[in-house]
Amino acid sequence: MATRKGKTFTFEKEIRVIASAGVAGRLEGEGPLGKCFDKVFEDTTMGEKAWEKAESDLLTAAMQTALKKGNMKEKDIDAVFAGDLLNQCISASFSLRDMSVPFGGVFGACSTMALSSLVACLSVESGAMNICMAATSSHFCSAEKQFRFPLEYGGQRTPTAQRTVTGAGALILSESDSGNLPKITAAHLGTVVDLGIVDSTNMGAAMAPVDVKIEP
Numbered sequence: 001m002a003t004r005k006g007k008t009f010t011f012e013k014e015i016r017v018i019a020s021a022g023v024a025g026r027l028e029g030e031g032p033l034g035k036c037f038d039k040v041f042e043d044t045t046m047g048e049k050a051w052e053k054a055e056s057d058l059l060t061a062a063m064q065t066a067l068k069k070g071n072m073k074e075k076d077i078d079a080v081f082a083g084d085l086l087n088q089c090i091s092a093s094f095s096l097r098d099m100s101v102p103f104g105g106v107f108g109a110c111s112t113m114a115l116s117s118l119v120a121c122l123s124v125e126s127g128a129m130n131i132c133m134a135a136t137s138s139h140f141c142s143a144e145k146q147f148r149f150p151l152e153y154g155g156q157r158t159p160t161a162q163r164t165v166t167g168a169g170a171l172i173l174s175e176s177d178s179g180n181l182p183k184i185t186a187a188h189l190g191t192v193v194d195l196g197i198v199d200s201t202n203m204g205a206a207m208a209p210v211d212v213k214i215e216p
Helices: 051-069 087-096 109-126 140-147 203-211
Strands: 003-005 008-010 015-025 039-041 079-083 103-105 131-138 167-175 186-188
Touching: 008 109, 015 051, 015 109, 039 051, 051 079, 051 087, 051 131, 051 140, 051 167, 079 087, 079 109, 087 103, 087 131, 109 131, 109 167, 109 186, 131 140
Parallel strands: 015 039, 079 103, 079 131
Antiparallel strands: 003 008, 008 186, 015 167, 131 167
């Protein structure tokens, strides 16, 4: 069983990333990490009429790519823990409706991937499950509509505005003795820190100080 010291969980089992996948939009593909993605979609509408549907398609692409890379089927996965930035985790919910896999919705804003991975690791560590998938997605256009102004408004973005990633990622986690696979040894569950940032376009100011805070 995992041991806990403070907010940090240390895993006793050899929990490994047995497969992973990342997909992204055109702008992300042009960046320094462009060659790291499994797929880059030039059309960020994904052929859909709504940005929310496009984000759901991104997440589906990431999960299906991870399964293919792991030479696995949906039936091999005990549960999927996934989320996104939208109300009721709608992108994840629509992605999972076509997969006959138990689904646990997780919302942690920009920490959703870390949170879903933590829940998956604890599920494997406890012995309740053998193979879990952790996944998340975001889309610049759906996030703008959700938290700021729909792009159709033509609003002006401030010089300090950051850009939400258009992309999705998925990990398949299980106990394995293969030393060639990435191993997750511990996870830290953080606390809420409110720095009083009121500018909704300046997400970096609200998150960066917490990212670099280190406790003994």
